[in-house]
Amino acid sequence: MTLAQAAGDLGAGLAMLSAGVAAWNRARDSRTGPLLVLAGLTWLAGDLVGALVYAHRGPLVHALLTFPTGRTRSKPTIVVIVATYVDGLVPAVARDSWTTVALMMAVVGVASSRAASKGVERQARRVAAACAAGVAVPLVLASLGRLRGSEIDVLATWAFEAAIILTAVALAVELLSGRSVRAATTGLVVHLAQRQEPRALRDALARTVGDPGLEIAYRVDQEWVDEAGQPVRLPVPEQGEKRIVTVVKDRGVPVAALVHDPTTLSDGTLTQSVSAAVRLVLSNVRLQAEEVARTREVAASRRRLVEAGDEQRRHLRDQLRDGAERMLAQVSADLAAAAEVCDGSTAADVRELVDELDAAAADLTRFAQGVHPRALTERGLADALRGLAQHAALPVTVRVPSRRFRAPQEAAVFFVCSEALANVAKHAGATSASIEVVQVGPSLVVRVADDGRGGADLARGTGLRGLVDRVEALGGRFSLSSPLGTGTWIEAQLPTAVDAP
Amino acid sequence: MAWTVLIVDDHAGFRASARGLLEADGFEVIGEAADGPTALDEVRRLRPQVVLLDIQLPGMDGFAVAERLAAEPAAPAVVLISSRGRGTFRTRLAGASARGFITKSEFSGECLSLVLR
Numbered sequence: 001m002t003l004a005q006a007a008g009d010l011g012a013g014l015a016m017l018s019a020g021v022a023a024w025n026r027a028r029d030s031r032t033g034p035l036l037v038l039a040g041l042t043w044l045a046g047d048l049v050g051a052l053v054y055a056h057r058g059p060l061v062h063a064l065l066t067f068p069t070g071r072t073r074s075k076p077t078i079v080v081i082v083a084t085y086v087d088g089l090v091p092a093v094a095r096d097s098w099t100t101v102a103l104m105m106a107v108v109g110v111a112s113s114r115a116a117s118k119g120v121e122r123q124a125r126r127v128a129a130a131c132a133a134g135v136a137v138p139l140v141l142a143s144l145g146r147l148r149g150s151e152i153d154v155l156a157t158w159a160f161e162a163a164i165i166l167t168a169v170a171l172a173v174e175l176l177s178g179r180s181v182r183a184a185t186t187g188l189v190v191h192l193a194q195r196q197e198p199r200a201l202r203d204a205l206a207r208t209v210g211d212p213g214l215e216i217a218y219r220v221d222q223e224w225v226d227e228a229g230q231p232v233r234l235p236v237p238e239q240g241e242k243r244i245v246t247v248v249k250d251r252g253v254p255v256a257a258l259v260h261d262p263t264t265l266s267d268g269t270l271t272q273s274v275s276a277a278v279r280l281v282l283s284n285v286r287l288q289a290e291e292v293a294r295t296r297e298v299a300a301s302r303r304r305l306v307e308a309g310d311e312q313r314r315h316l317r318d319q320l321r322d323g324a325e326r327m328l329a330q331v332s333a334d335l336a337a338a339a340e341v342c343d344g345s346t347a348a349d350v351r352e353l354v355d356e357l358d359a360a361a362a363d364l365t366r367f368a369q370g371v372h373p374r375a376l377t378e379r380g381l382a383d384a385l386r387g388l389a390q391h392a393a394l395p396v397t398v399r400v401p402s403r404r405f406r407a408p409q410e411a412a413v414f415f416v417c418s419e420a421l422a423n424v425a426k427h428a429g430a431t432s433a434s435i436e437v438v439q440v441g442p443s444l445v446v447r448v449a450d451d452g453r454g455g456a457d458l459a460r461g462t463g464l465r466g467l468v469d470r471v472e473a474l475g476g477r478f479s480l481s482s483p484l485g486t487g488t489w490i491e492a493q494l495p496t497a498v499d500a501p
Numbered sequence: 502m503a504w505t506v507l508i509v510d511d512h513a514g515f516r517a518s519a520r521g522l523l524e525a526d527g528f529e530v531i532g533e534a535a536d537g538p539t540a541l542d543e544v545r546r547l548r549p550q551v552v553l554l555d556i557q558l559p560g561m562d563g564f565a566v567a568e569r570l571a572a573e574p575a576a577p578a579v580v581l582i583s584s585r586g587r588g589t590f591r592t593r594l595a596g597a598s599a600r601g602f603i604t605k606s607e608f609s610g611e612c613l614s615l616v617l618r
Contacts, residue, residue: 219525234522237514238584238605239557244514247521254525262514 005157009047012164016040016060019168023175031070032175035063036168042088043164054094058085060135064167065110067128068121068175077114080106097143104136104143118211118261127174131167138163198227198281198288205258205274213243215259218278218285224257229289234259248275255282302473303408310411313372320368328361373414381410385417385435392433393425400437405444409494412470413437413446416492419463420448428452428488443476443493456482467492503529504617507549509540509566510582511559519553519608526610537561541569549577551617554599556583556590564593571598580616582608 017040024033038059046053061084066072072081080103087094087103094100111132114125142156198218206214217224217232226232234245234257248256256278332354339350376384382400389396404410417435424433430452437446458464458480468478476494506528508516513535520530532547534540537558544552552570556563567579578600586604587594594602601616 222526233609234518236518236522236605236608237512239512242514245518245521247525254521257521257525 005154008158008161010044012161012168013040013043013047015165015168016043016056019172023172026176030068030175032063032067032171033070035059035066035070036171039063040168051091054088054091057088057094060164060167061107061132063171064128064132064135065107065114067171068124074110074114077110080110097147100143101140104140108133108136118263124174127170131163131170134163135160135167198285201277201281202227205277211261213261216278217257217259218282218289219254219256220282220286220289223289225285225289225292227285227288229285229287229292248278250275250279255279299473299475302469303475306412306470306473307408310372310408314377317368317372317374320364321374325361325364325368328357328364332357332361372411376410376414377407380404381413381437384410384414385437388414388418388421389435392421394430395432396421397432397434400435401439405496408474409444409496412474412476412492412494413444415470416446416467416490417448419467420488420490423456423463424448424450424452424488427456428454430487439496440493442495444496445491445493448490449487451487454482454484454486454488456480456488503527504551505529505531505547505549506551506553507532507534507540507543507547507577508553509534509537509558509563510553510555511535511557512555515555515605522608523553523610523613526614528610528613537563537566537569540566544570544573544577548575551613552577552579553613554579554581556581557585564590564597567598578617580613 016036020033020036020038020040022033023030024037036059039056042052042055042059046055058081062081063070065077065081072078084103084107087099108129111125111129115122115129117125138156138159142153142160145153145156198216202214202216205216206212217226217234220229224232224234235243237244242262243259244262246258246260247254248258255275258274335350335354335357339347339354342350373384373387375387380402381404382402385398385400389398405413421433421435424430428450430450433448433450435446435448437444439445456464458468464480471478471492471494474494476492479491480488481490482488506523508519508523508530510516510519510533516533516535520533523530528551531549532543534543537560540552540554540558543549554563554566558566563581563583567581570576570579576598579598581590581594581597581599581602582605583590583602584605587602590602603612603616
């Protein structure tokens with residue numbers, strides 16, 4: 001061994017020893033320090049005792065494959081570590097080139113697999129995987145060289161010793177700085193302090209803990225809500241499912257819950273950081289939740305107003321039928337009977353009175369039908385719309401399913417058609433019109449079209465505006481297209497779900 | 502006063518998640534157990550008011566544990582839980598010594614409060 005080779009050998013041993021001591025001293029919860037110390041001692045002992053020349057392999061690989069904690073529960077990892085200890089303590093095995101190649105490939109495979117897994121330790125595991133590859137490559141190349149008969153031991157030894165020194169330095173720096181966790185959590189809090197956006201918290205948190213599927217819910221008024229303030233139910237894991245729920249507390253009070261992979265968020269620093277970040281965005285989430293609740297209440301209130309209006313219309317129609325219409329019919333019948341017993345001009349006057357009375361009764365009936373058509377309540381939308389088309393001032397084709405829908409939806413469709421046809425008759429100068437009602441997915445869609453002059457405008461006239469309000473109050477959408485000279489096309493979409501606003 | 506609860510489930514992830522959610526809803530989770538015999542020991546030791554008991558436990562199942570608990574002096578209220586729906590256990594639930602049944606897909610502190618009401 002030349003002086004330079006001896007210096008390199010000593011440097012590698014001392015690097016592991018000193019890095020191990022530093023790590024052991026300052027990162028006491030990690031076993032990486034003691035493992036590096038053991039690797040350094042066995043490396044140096046190998047110079048004195050020939051049987052220990054490969055003994056450093058066990059603790060070195062142990063440190064690399066369990067970095068940064070020095071602990072593992074993974075069975076494949078444990079198998080590879082045990083195999084490396086055995087290999088290192090039995091020189092006859094360690095000298096076998098094929099064994100060395102196989103073992104080093106297993107080491108690199110396990111290290112790569114750990115580097116690809118989720119979790120806050122991912123950055124540290126990547127460093128360890130790079131170091132494992134750096135250590136394994138010279139050993140594999142030297143072994144393959146021996147198998148082919150070429151002698152590259154000296155070069156490989158230099159490369160191996162350089163890799164050992166770099167590994168010792170990299171593991172110690174990574175461990176002592178706590179760089180990955182600290183950088184991630186600091187970045188998370190700073191980022192959120194600047195933006196205070198709940199969505200940013202979820203995204204930043206998912207990136208930080210390496211769990212893209214992470215979800216977050218906030219505790220607002222004894223309820224879990226999402227970042228938009230909408231109430232959510234948190235899923236507990238069922239048989240075979242892995243995602244768990246962690247409740248984040250601030251001074252003992254639950255402020256958020258995370259649904260995440262159980263391998264993430266095991267770090268206490270990170271959990272504290274999450275709690276701090278949640279505090280930053282919680283006021284925004286509360287505001288959004290209040291806004292959502294207010295919007296829902298307004299929507300429900302509008303729907304109740306429309307439904308109450310329909311109910312009043314039905315009540316008025318029934319009162320007209322049972323009261324004024326029936327009384328007019330009775331008076332008309334009585335007068336007709338009186339006319340039979342009168343003479344000459346008196347009888348003619350009475351019959352004229354009866355005719356006027358019948359005309360007034362017919363007007364009243366039409367008015368009552370306009371208030372809320374009986375056919376709609378009793379026979380449904382299809383009959384009511386066909387009746388409407390029959391009494392229209394122009395030919396109207398009707399396509400409508402015969403099934404019944406909920407009363408508010410049926411009433412809205414009917415009044416959209418009724419108002420649209422009234423507008424066609426009054427303003428469009430059309431020769432024909434069409435009504436089409438179809439169920440499209442969860443919506444009831446009504447379209448009314450004519451071939452008139454167009455130019456209808458929602459901003460003018462209260463009729464169309466009233467229809468828009470009615471449709472929107474039921475959670476629907478109203479569209480109008482009325483270019484000059486090409487007719488008017490109206491479409492209303494109404495949700496049919498029972499829980500629609 | 503908050504209900505004191507013992508969570509019995511062989512799925513550690515469920516126990517941790519349920520603990521967090523129940524505590525957020527004002528329950529006091531005083532213990533956990535992963536199987537029937539441990540659950541019986543913990544009930545005698547901790548005296549919980551409520552036992553949230555998974556039906557599909559290894560060895561002694563939830564129904565058997567509930568029956569043993571019903572024979573205890575000052576028996577706790579037992580609420581059975583399972584990933585499977587009520588229909589799977591309809592006959593056995595009818596004769597079970599339990600206050601109620603909740604599927605895991607519907608589980609929440611609010612749901613448990615309703616069952617205990």
